[in-house]
Amino acid sequence: MALSQILDDSPLRLAPRPARTDGLNPEEVYNERHRLALEELLSGGVDNFLAFLKKERIPNFLSDDEIQRIRSSAVPPPRCLSVHGEELEQSLRSSLDCSSVTYFPEVSDVEPPLLEIGWPAFTAGSYRGVTRAVAHFQPSYGESIYACKEAARRMIKSAREVIAIVTDSLTDLDIFKDLQEACSHRRVPVYILLDQSCAPAFLKMCRNIGVRLDDLLHMRVRSIAGTTYYMRSGARITGKVHERFMLIDGNRVATGSYRYSAL
Known part of the structure; x- marks a missing residue:
């Protein structure tokens, strides 16, 4: 969270923040002038941004x-068409909610959703040997027999307890059909977490192949947005999910730059 999102006089701040003990200087990870430059970019355009940098x-x-x-x-700040009565009050509340100086975790943060189709404890059959790492390339290269896609499909087909995928996009029909087979025929719980901006493409793929997600009782698909940065004007910038990893049965993980898409 940016330092601009913290107020010393916050009404929910009950105690002073403890001093850092890790020796990290906030100025090394946060640049106030960069934030002000972003404000200029969104409020005045590229010319104002470049002028600020020069100054x-x-x-x-x-x-x-x-x-x-x-x-x-960037999403502009909300605007109200009327300045009377309840609409004005609602507009003010919306403006405060989008302000970078009114971030209160006690109010805004919510509990993560339940894993309602189960999450194994991984006590039986969990791997306890030496950790191994295998590199795959797309297309395959060197001594690697399988390319990234083939390696991912083999992992999905070997799953017996759970499959959990976090990725920005999932539009590869072969991989999705493997996931569909795992949850429908082998009854393996499948959890998929997509970037919010890529969710429409995933839903369109499902419609194109005639799949209704409601019919897949052992699959749960959710979307999530990246970190949201609030400007003083009320505008906000929401990032994207760049992480890509897949967890199989609690003892195998696939991660890297490979995308679960056709291209």
Whole structure:
């Protein structure tokens, strides 16, 4: 959480924050001038952003692609069409909720969803030997027999207790059919967590092949957004999920840059 999201006079702040004991200097991980530059980018555009960098003698810390993504993903602050009665009150509440100075974990944070189709304890048959790591490439390379896709499919087909996938996108029909077979025929619980922006593509894939997620009793699919950064103006920028990993039966993990998509 950015330092701009913390207020010393917060009404929910009951005790002073303890001093850091790890020797980490906040200035090494947080740059206030960079935050102000982002404010200029979203409120005034690229010219204002570059002018601010020049005035503060800051090197440009964003590439052209990053600038474009930030501007396109930014959500402007809410606006109210009326300034009377309940609409005004609602608009003020919305503005406060989107302000970077009103982040209160005690109010906004929620409990994670329950794993309602079960999560094995991994006490029986769990691997207790030496940890091993195998590298795969797409396409296959060197001594690696299987490419990333084939290795992922073999892991899914070998699952007996649980499959949990966190990825930005899942549109590969072969991998999804393997997951469908695992939960439908072998009754292996399958949990899939997707990036929110990629969820529509996943749902479209399901419609294209005639699959209704409600019919897959042993599969749960949810979406999640990346970290949301709130600006002083009320605008917000939401990042994307870049992690990609798959957990099989509690004793095997596949992770890396490979995407579960056709390309």
